[in-house]
Amino acid sequence: MTLLAPRRSPLVGESATTRRVLLALALAAIGLFLLLPLATVFAEALSKGWGAYFEGLADPDARAAIRLTLLVAAISVAVNFAFGIAAAWAVTKFDFPGKSLLVTFIDLPFSVSPVIAGLIYVLLFGAHGLIGPWLIAHGVEVIFAVPGIVLATVFVTLPFVARELIPTMEMLGRGDEEVARTLGASGWQIFFRVTLPNVKWAALYGVLLCNARAMGEFGAVSVVSGHLRGQTDTMPLHIEILYNEYNFVAAFAVASLLALMALFTLALKSALEAVTENPGR
């Protein structure tokens, strides 16, 4: 997917003018729809100078939101990484009935609105939910508390690692694992010494995308959070509160951190694509 040289010659008969016009249109679209919104985040964050910018970030509630976001992302990535590995192993190393249905189910969270993702946990664990009242009676709060935020985030980020690993492992086949087995390796030895080194970049790619979505999830988390400042506010939710309070500089200051995270993700993603395009090492 990375581009070093033109991959294909231009269409026969395509004039230089056509090419120039199409290129100009494409670059204009990129500028209008992608670059401008990105630049606006930083421009607004710094519109009152660096002092106001850092003031926005130094706020205790902002710091609490950053801490919570990191915690939620760490948990979501960890459990979905474990899930992705297990699911990819089961799906690609064995044949069993219902496999394609299972793969469809793994992708299901991507086709569900984030708000619905939050809703289902409220219906389950909320004060009027299916098992919520029982849990609350036993002192376990899920909704309007951190566990709910974690659950909603885990739901929306569930497919990322699995859907990177499954095609990669499918393509690599079972030969390496079979050889390792004939050579006497145990299941864990096969996984850690043969399979994981083969798929490490794909796994990292999945983790990267999973983390970006986990840190940035808004809709699902918004429904289950309860918006308790300093307690159940993640960074995206905190941005919403600040924005609705017309505290634009602080809102964009927090947003700029997430935008930096996004840029870092894109840079690492490009680097990973460059690595996987030159296999052998």
Next chain:
Amino acid sequence: MFARAASPRVIPGFGPTLGFTLAYLSLVVLLPLAMIPLKALGLSGAEVLAIVTDARTLHAIGLSFGAALAAAAVNAVLGTLLAWVLVRYDFPARRLVDALIDLPFALPTAVAGISLAALYAPNGWIGERLAPLGLKVAYTPLGIVVALIFVGLPFVVRTVEPVLEALDAEVEEAAATLGASWFAGFRRVVLPLIGPAVLTGFAMALARGIGEYGSVIFIAGNLPMVSEIAPLLIAIRLEEYNDAAAAMIALLMLAAAFALLLTINLLQAWARRRIGG
């Protein structure tokens, strides 16, 4: 161990990995999702009828689908153009542009939302340029389309790119030797071949757009019967402790989205059969 008893498998770990996968998927996804039909079933016929015929609900769902369709259509054209340029042309910073395409996947929706709202607001950088033309984007359905174009932009580019790369150059050359102009070559030879990929990207952008929330609510203005999207209405019903209504609207959305995607899948199967892809 129990996998061994059923049928010996060469590579170990079938039982534990499949067991964990099924358990996790059931607990995190399937059982919670089952709450929606379960909750909606608790409603009486009259209540269901009241919700599904409520003008505000219908408008919200119509808006979500309409705006998502419009944005996905724009993205189908724009995405094909971008994929074409990225695959076929050489220009400085191409690598950077290619990386930037995925920005909407990486940038949190709330960040995109406030940024687009700031840009398109009447006093924003774009908004103040559009105002003299009598064009109002922020706080109108048009703003929703703009936000959905942003979040759906990468889908078509990323589905079309690999197909465009794999296209057989000889087919285009054959068209040229037969006297086809550039545009005729593109429309009659290239487009039919990348059509299914465009449709796939369109469907993905559409599905994403229908449920999108974070990037939309800041720029939408959220006026009931004007610019209130279905996911927001669900959130509002939930805040009113009207869980059943929220579940019912969610069920409607899921059903409509399912029907839409099924149609697109059938269309795609038909297109694939025709070109033998």
Next chain:
Amino acid sequence: MRIDIVNAVKTFKGSERPAINGIDMTVGDGELVALLGPSGSGKTTLLRAIAGLETLEAGEIRFDGVNVAGRDTRDRNVGFVFQHYALFRTMTVLDNVGFGLSVRPRASRPSKAEIRARARELIRLVQLEGYEERFPAQLSGGQRQRVALARALAIDPAVLLLDEPFGALDAKVRKDLRRWLRELHDRTGHTTLFVTHDQEEALELADRVAVINAGRLEQIAPPAELYARPATPFVCEFLGSVNRLATPAGAVYVRAHEIELVPPGTPEARAAIVVAVRAAGPRVHVELELAEGGRVEAELLAEDFAATGFTAGSAVGAAIRRTHAF
């Protein structure tokens, strides 16, 4: 180690026809046996079943008389070389070869230094000194093949199983490696089974050749016997180029090089006309139209054909030296 295959049957899910359908054969200790057959004949499935990579639905596989049905691949101690080698791409040649030793249970695992020493020794055996730190992607096809073999030998296998070991190599490398494998086998004495669809490879390399067709064993015999006394029409047709002649007593088979061209009217020879002559290196293929009807192809040395003075259109006698009937 001796391997007995007893009435082996295996049908893949979703397939009507068994991939292997009642195969009985024995591979003696230290023997080098080829499994020869067209693609899809079931030979690879049989090889994988011996390794425990496939499970039989009926029949037994015995290692030195012991049924290994329930024995995991891991515990069968087989050296398996895959058609496309399946080298671990993330490991160096040295680590690939040493892998089998390094995954042994702690109690029986040699020290790191011993593993490296043993791996180096095997790399020397397969003539790849100097390539220890290379990665598979940096090797040629023939080199990868030898690494795969060294890796399989490292676990000191009771039996060596090779699936189309030369299938992915070009003709020149194939020939060299073939000779080299025979020498290696004679030196190490491993009981060895290899799968091939190339009759020349099987006949040249193996002590005995098992011809497999449609999941069944057609014949197992030393190469010379297989050629001289094919047991079934399939074996006869599969080895070399063969003409099928209809006779009142039924079909008989005649090998192309067992037809001699003689002057027309020679007793015992059939009258024929040369239809076409195609040169193939040192040999020529001569297509003949028999007076009694039907076409046959004769194969002879180019110089011998030149000596006869015949050309396309000549009337000749076709003397059939030998026929095979079943």
